[in-house]
Amino acid sequence: MSLGFEQAGFDVIAAVELDPIHAAVHHFNFPSTATLAKSVVGLDARSILQRSNETNGIDSVDVVCGGAPCQGFSLIGQRMLDDPRNQLVRQFVRLVLDLDAKYFVFENVKGLTVGKHRKFLRLLISEFKERGYAVTQPWRVLNAKNYGVPQHRERLFLLGAKAGLPLPECPAVLTDSEPDLFCTSVQPVPTCRDALEDLPDNELFEELMTVDSVRVQNWIPQSDYAREMHCMTEDCWHFGYPRKWDGTLLTSSMRTAHTDISRRRFHETKHGEVEPISRFFKLAPDGQSNTLRAGTDSARGAFTSPRPIHYKYDRCVSVREMARLHGYPDWFRFHVTKWHGARQIGNSVPPPLARTVASSVMGALGVKPQRPQRKLNLGSPSLLAMDMIEAAEFWDVEVPIKKRDRKNGLHKRKQQEIEEVRLAAQRH
Helix, strand or coil: CHHHHHHCCCCCCEEECCCHHHHHHHHHHCCCCEEECCCCCCCCHHHHHHHHHHHHCCCCCCEEEECCCCCCCCCCCCCCCCCHHHHHHHHHHHHHHHCCCCEEEEEEEHHHHCCCHHHHHHHHHHHHHHCCEEECCCCEEEEHHHHCCCECCEEEEEEEEECCCCCCCCCCCCECCCCCCCCCCCECCCCHHHHHCCCCCHHHCHHHHCCCCEECCCCCCCCHHHHHHCCCCCCCCCCCCCEECCCCEECCCCCCCCCHHHHHHHHHCCCCCECCCCCCEECCCCCCECCCCCCCCHHHCCCCCCCCECCCCCCECCHHHHHHHHCCCCCCCCCCCHHHHHHHHHCCCCHHHHHHHHHHHHHHHCCCCCCCCCCEECCCHHHHCCCHHHHHHHHCCCCCCCCCCCHHHHHHHHHHHHHHHHHHHHHC
């Protein structure tokens, strides 16, 4: 969301993130943003503005945007209205009011719009109305593939404005994947091949068994989508700040050690279908990815997110390949581990989708964005390699998340290995 809003022409003055590791990675990519590694619960708006003023000399807010944890609403979960995690939705409302924002953008899963959860959604809209904010109606569930992202990913967006201000318009579809009466100029939907074909196969580099980056010579992206992601087009930065970065460095590409049995199963799975044992989706070169998920956090077993199978190679996609499927440019970095890196992508809003939504808010503000001339240095690479204790020490906070529980994950992998051996025996 931060990147999309910056690309639309906004200055992201402050960000709040409970997880110290994720906060460190955000700080690496947005060095001019005041990052607060703490919970929003009880966080005073004055503290946010004070930190922003100290960091970048800005002490007022036009827009508050964010997505409260969605596990309580997810179609995958139990969808409990009384899920305690849903209290953070009300914290979002509080901060919009306390920061006296002109506009807000609230993002959440599609599950908030179905069944009994529609009642929660209506209550949320009513609460904003009672507090002096209107919400663009009808609210919409937006699919990322309709906004230049090679991924099928549906999310709810609520766009709101202080009473008396123009409401943002719901973004028109930008691609030809779905007709839209309000859009007269459409673009082709990027495919998995468009996103991944130019990325060097990480299994060609032995060093990527232990590190997440390697220098690559003669790396020339071919598709329009890949050229934009590699910052080779004239408007690749949009209205965001250009970053100083090394385009010869392939990052976020640590290898995954698959068994021969797993590779055989991946090879035998048809494009666009789910491998029956791992339940991993195999990408179709001329289609879009399934929804990239984050996996669980350390308090719930720490399962790695189910990364899809590459359409060309008998392996799961790397974190960098996930990033391409999500619309992240190649300069944007993630945590060096596959677990944290994949979670950071799976939990985030695809930047092109966020940029489109942010542009609607910019239009309502009546401001014409300008391309900045200043280039930003990225943060220290050490920010990308911190464990939880190191990150907590960096931010001078207590470790807020339980120690990673490997027991359930080990049991799950053991059962999978047993099933693989059983199927191999049957095959012989």
